[in-house]
Amino acid sequence: MAWSAMKRRIALVPGAVPAALTGACAGIQSPLAPASDQAFALHDLLILMTAVCGLIYLLVIAGLVWSVLRARQHAKRAAAAPVDDSALDRSLIASAVIIVTGLTVLIFGSFLADRALLAARAEKAMMVRVTGHQWWWRIEYRNPATGRWVETANELHLPLGRTTRVELASNDVIHSFWVPNVSGKIDMIPGRRNMLDLTPRRSGWFRGACAEFCGAQHAHMALDVRVDDPVAFDAWLAGQAEAARKAQGPGEALFGLHCGSCHAVRGTPANGRAGPDLTHFAARRSIAAGTLPMTRGALQGWIAQPQALKPGTAMPAVPLRPAEADAVASYLAALR
Amino acid sequence: MLIVLALAGCSQEARRLVPGPPQTAPNGNADPRIPAYQENLYQISQGGRYFAWYGCSACHGEDAAGPANLADGDWRHGGGFANVFAVIGERHAGQDYAARTPVEQRWQLTAYVRDLSRHHAEKRRRIMLDQKAEPQGSAWLGPQ
Numbered sequence: 001m002a003w004s005a006m007k008r009r010i011a012l013v014p015g016a017v018p019a020a021l022t023g024a025c026a027g028i029q030s031p032l033a034p035a036s037d038q039a040f041a042l043h044d045l046l047i048l049m050t051a052v053c054g055l056i057y058l059l060v061i062a063g064l065v066w067s068v069l070r071a072r073q074h075a076k077r078a079a080a081a082p083v084d085d086s087a088l089d090r091s092l093i094a095s096a097v098i099i100v101t102g103l104t105v106l107i108f109g110s111f112l113a114d115r116a117l118l119a120a121r122a123e124k125a126m127m128v129r130v131t132g133h134q135w136w137w138r139i140e141y142r143n144p145a146t147g148r149w150v151e152t153a154n155e156l157h158l159p160l161g162r163t164t165r166v167e168l169a170s171n172d173v174i175h176s177f178w179v180p181n182v183s184g185k186i187d188m189i190p191g192r193r194n195m196l197d198l199t200p201r202r203s204g205w206f207r208g209a210c211a212e213f214c215g216a217q218h219a220h221m222a223l224d225v226r227v228d229d230p231v232a233f234d235a236w237l238a239g240q241a242e243a244a245r246k247a248q249g250p251g252e253a254l255f256g257l258h259c260g261s262c263h264a265v266r267g268t269p270a271n272g273r274a275g276p277d278l279t280h281f282a283a284r285r286s287i288a289a290g291t292l293p294m295t296r297g298a299l300q301g302w303i304a305q306p307q308a309l310k311p312g313t314a315m316p317a318v319p320l321r322p323a324e325a326d327a328v329a330s331y332l333a334a335l336r
Numbered sequence: 337m338l339i340v341l342a343l344a345g346c347s348q349e350a351r352r353l354v355p356g357p358p359q360t361a362p363n364g365n366a367d368p369r370i371p372a373y374q375e376n377l378y379q380i381s382q383g384g385r386y387f388a389w390y391g392c393s394a395c396h397g398e399d400a401a402g403p404a405n406l407a408d409g410d411w412r413h414g415g416g417f418a419n420v421f422a423v424i425g426e427r428h429a430g431q432d433y434a435a436r437t438p439v440e441q442r443w444q445l446t447a448y449v450r451d452l453s454r455h456h457a458e459k460r461r462r463i464m465l466d467q468k469a470e471p472q473g474s475a476w477l478g479p480q
Contacts, residue, residue, distance in 0.1 A: 216353055257432075257435055257436060258435065258436070258438075261389060261390060261436060261437075262389075272389075274389060307357060311353040312351075312353045316357070316438035316439075316440050316441055317357065317359060317438060317439075317440065318438045319359060319438065319439055
């Protein structure tokens with residue numbers, strides 16, 4: 001019985017591999033499941049490139065097989081027959097035509113994709129500033145009510161169907177912004193501002209990641225991306241623009257004393273800019289740029305020992321007594 | 337000669353990623369943990385960064401005179417690592433740096449302050465320029 005079960009399991013393996021591969025295509029971090037105009041343009045280019053290069057690859061392999069078989073037949077015949085170059089000429093011309101045609105198609109496809117990526121440039125777009133830090137993302141929106149910049153971190157919200165112009169910069173080393181479902185990747189270079197236009201066409205959660213090695217915790221530099229319909233987006237932005245609600249308990253004072261030099265919570269004395277803005281911290285999905293999920297346990301662990309969870313992070317272990325750490329965690333968990 | 341000099345600098349900034357940085361004050365001026373901070377340029381430059389972020393340069397700036405001048409090698413309460421560490425946390429009335437700064441940052445600040453007498457004016461200016469683009473308080477408007 002055990003043997004038959006094992007056989008069944010072995011029989012499953014060849015099916016499981018393609019299933020796992022195609023499963024990756026539909027994910028929240030995949031260029032094969034495009035969700036914006038720009039990602040569609042890049043996706044089309046990818047399909048065209050795979051088709052053209054695949055076709056030429058097959059032709060080359062077929063030619064190789066054919067010539068090997070033919071050489072064997074030739075070897076059997078007498079070697080004294082006169083050499084005929086006309087067939088060689090014809091095949092060289094044919095291969096040159098195939099290569100030039102393939103390259104022309106690819107250049108044209110790439111030209112069209114470039115045009116599509118730049119198509120939104122002329123439109124009036126909403127500006128968002130994204131700044132890379134070791135190892136998190138500072139995200140700033142312009143508050144439509146006051147025109148002032150509103151800061152958040154590690155979670156990018158985009159309105160469905162509207163063009164957003166993302167201005168990318170870096171505060172320390174070269175990072176790279178890449179949300180495969182929504183955008184192509186573009187580097188964030190210290191001293192430069194790069195632009196990227198995004199016009200999402202499908203709502204939902206997506207995942208972005210830093211795509212340029214940027215130090216020890218490069219792998220823990222992820223970005224949650226939420227595409228919402230414009231009404232929900234406007235409501236979210238209005239909520240983000242507000243200051244934090246007045247908190248009960250000792251957490252706020254403790255946070256201001258121990259954490260306020262680096263973190264800001266608008267509406268309280270905590271006004272540090274070195275670390276992420278935590279004004280609406282608990283409304284986010286994850287902690288420390290996608291390192292941990294937003295749960296009470298993860299939050300408490302992160303406050304107690306950030307260096308054990310993300311060695312090298314700029315956040316130090318702050319010496320707090322257990323009751324104080326608990327009060328700070330309660331305070332943060334209520335910042336919605 | 338140049339190659340030898342360059343190689344000698346290789347490990348000066350080596351940064352060890354360990355889960356347990358110091359969480360207690362130094363145990364006397366001969367604490368075995370001190371060299372990892374005092375002789376490491378990465379830790380010293382982190383200290384310089386926090387020196388600016390916590391506003392130390394408001395009183396201990398380049399032109400500070402008397403006891404506030406930290407670069408003259410003259411220490412009122414002793415120049416040992418543990419002495420300076422204790423002064424940062426305990427002898428700034430009204431600032432309570434012992435509560436405001438995490439222990440590891442005070443180790444880095446101490447290493448930086450004790451290294452200041454070796455910082456010549458150009459080096460200090462260069463560090464200041466480097467840090468100008470870093471996020472410090474509400475005046476910061478994004479990277480330069």
